[in-house]
Amino acid sequence: MIIYLYRWILSGIISIMLVSLFSGCSKTNNVPTLEISVEDNTPLPGSTQTLTATVTDQDTADIISVTWDITQGNPYAATGLSIQYTAPGFETVDTIRVEANDQNGGIATETIVMHVTNGSPIIESYTVSQDAVLLGNEVTLVVTASDPESLPLTYHFSSSGNVGTFPNHEPEDSIAIWEAPFNPELAEEYDLYVTVTDSIGKSTSDTLSVNVYSEHGTMWVVDSGLKSVRKYDEDGNYILSAEEIFEYPVAITNNHPDWFGCWVADKGLEKIVEINEDGSTIQTYDNLSNITDIDYHENTGTICALSRANKTLTLIIGTEVKTIYGFQSPNSIAVNQRSDEVLVSDYGLRQIIIIDLLPENGVYPDSVSMEHYLGQLDGFLSGPVAISITKYSEADGLMILVADETNNRIQRVPYFSSYNNPLSPITDVTQPIALTTTLNYTWIIEEEGPVRYFDTFDASSSSDIAILEDLTNSKPRVIAGDYLKNAVWIGDNTENKIIKARHLNGDIVNESSITVINFVEDIVVNR
Structure with a gap:
């Protein structure tokens, strides 16, 4: 009789321990980990790139959802492990918040800061064939410029008071001819300007001077x-x-x-x-x-x-x-x-x-x-x-x-x-x-x-x-x-x-x- 009583008590204790063990496993959930891959965190205004989320979760049975919240760029909101991100069309700082949710209370977040910027074209040299030119004659202007993002450049030449002409100049040409005025009353010093602009509108300017003279005097x-x-x-x-x-x-x-x-x-x-x-x-x-x-x-x-x-x-x-x-x-x-x-x-x-x-x-x-x-x-x-x-x-x-x-x-x-x-x-x-x-x-x-x-x-x-x-x-x-x-x-x-x-x-x-x-x-x- 006593032996059967001990067996009954021992069986109850084991049952309680097993119930406790299994009930504890069902309530514990591992939080997923989240990593974001960015092609360029200093994108050009209006440029597009792929942003990718990599999620790992020890709970293999969990179903993970990834959401994207974008402050200024496009899309403003999205879901999925990757999106096509388009930067704003202007220079700014864009913040992107990414969330991975395993639907069991496990949430991971990352914040990405995108410095949307466009470096100005760099004018390395701006020269003129001669510093003085006779009335009605020509000088040659040559610009050497580059763009930090290797964007296409255009060149706009002008003169103070819009005096003289730039015959047959195309915007893509970094070399221009300036024809000085013919009128003797316009013999004086002129500033000749150049503005170099990239394909999304960022520009840099430079100036040089040319003396237009009359032979008389x-x-x-x-x-x-x-x-x-x-x-x-x-x-x-x-x-x-x-x-x-x-x-x-x-x-x-x-x-x-x-x-x-x-x-x-x-x-x-x-x-x-x-x-x-x-x-x-x-x-x-x-x-x-x-x-x-x-x-x-x-x-x-x-x-x-x-x-x-x-x-x-x-x-x-x-x-x-x-x-x-x-x-x-x-x-x-x-x-x-x-x-x-x-x-x-x-x-x-x-x-x-x-x-x-x-x-x-x-x-x-x-x-x-x-x-x-x-x-x-x-x-x-x-x-x-x-x-x-x-x-x-x-x-x-x-x-x-x-x-x-x-x-x-x-x-x-x-x-x-x-x-x-x-x-x-x-x-x-x-x-x-x-x-x-x-x-x-x-x-x-x-x-x-x-x-x-x-x-x-x-x-x-x-x-x-x-x-x-x-x-x-x-x-x-x-x-x-x-x-x-x-x-x-x-x-x-x-x-x-x-x-x-x-x-x-x-x-x-x-x-x-x-x-x-x-x-x-x-x-x-x-x-």
Whole structure:
């Protein structure tokens, strides 16, 4: 009896334990794990990619559902292990919440942050074929650009004020031609813009400047320190450099208005170089030693070359070369285009020598003599160092001006069809060493630096323009006239600069300056 009682009790305990065991297994549920695979978490606006959910669950009998909740992109809501996600069409941060539910209370979530972005195109370079262009001519613009996402790019070119044109340009072309305006009134500096845009609208811009110039008023500057001949516009903006290689360029002349090029004398290489208006070399004249000053005769095409050291004047007429001797200390020359003569100031002879460039018998003299003296100044000069001649006008003819350094005066000789008696000299100058003329005025440089001017035909005295701040404490040595503008370019090798001074409404104003020089020797203006 007792044995059966123990068996009954033991069987009950085992039954209770088994029930407890099985009832515990049915109530325990494992939470699934969730992983999300993203092709690109920095997608382009509007781009599409596949997002994939990977779910694992130890409870193999569970049925898992996956839901997607998208803040801004498409679709806004979805179910399934994978979806086609389309990013918003704009740059933003898009949040995607993913939930895996095993329907037994087991829920796993993941949050994905999508940085929807489009990098701007990168302009690596933006260049122009030349920084200055003549009115009506063209420059080439070249853009090198890339896109961070390798999207197709388009290029839009424009100009400040929409001046000029971009002929035949297609948006896909990274190279454009800009045609400068023809109108002389539009000669100035322009900004040329480019905007590079990718296929979904992100863009980057850049700007460069081009100087549009008129040949009228341009000037050539001879710089022996830089061994260069450079061209500038009337505002002092650099245009180009002559292509020729120089060693010691010292003098220059031109043939304006028929041509905008020049002739340059190189003392070091013993030659004269003919330079075209675009800076290219046309031809050279060799074996011309110690040339210090040159001028040009329009009617015969004669180049007149003076040598102080050789005490000679050499005439180059085409292929013919004629050297005239007999000078003592020739300083400067100027051609009288009306009388077809070249005038030479000779400090040693204390004379102005006249050589006929169209002699009646076609024979040039071998040597100068008294018959070549300008009679109107014979006996009036002690130290003529510089000579200048105005342009001809029907009202006033022209004027020959001579700077006499020793006598401290400027002599004036009028010319109509012949040389007339001198006007009263300008005597309130001290050691004049250089001079030039403009439409109404004569401008003088004195040895100690001041620059003076006077009315060429009517004045009896000169005025000092050293009040200009840029001329204070300087000693300029070169001066060239911009004839129609009543302006002069003054070369100052003390401070290495060139200054433009202009007579405007009764005042002298400083209009511009050039500072990229080393030692200016000569200047000629195309006006």
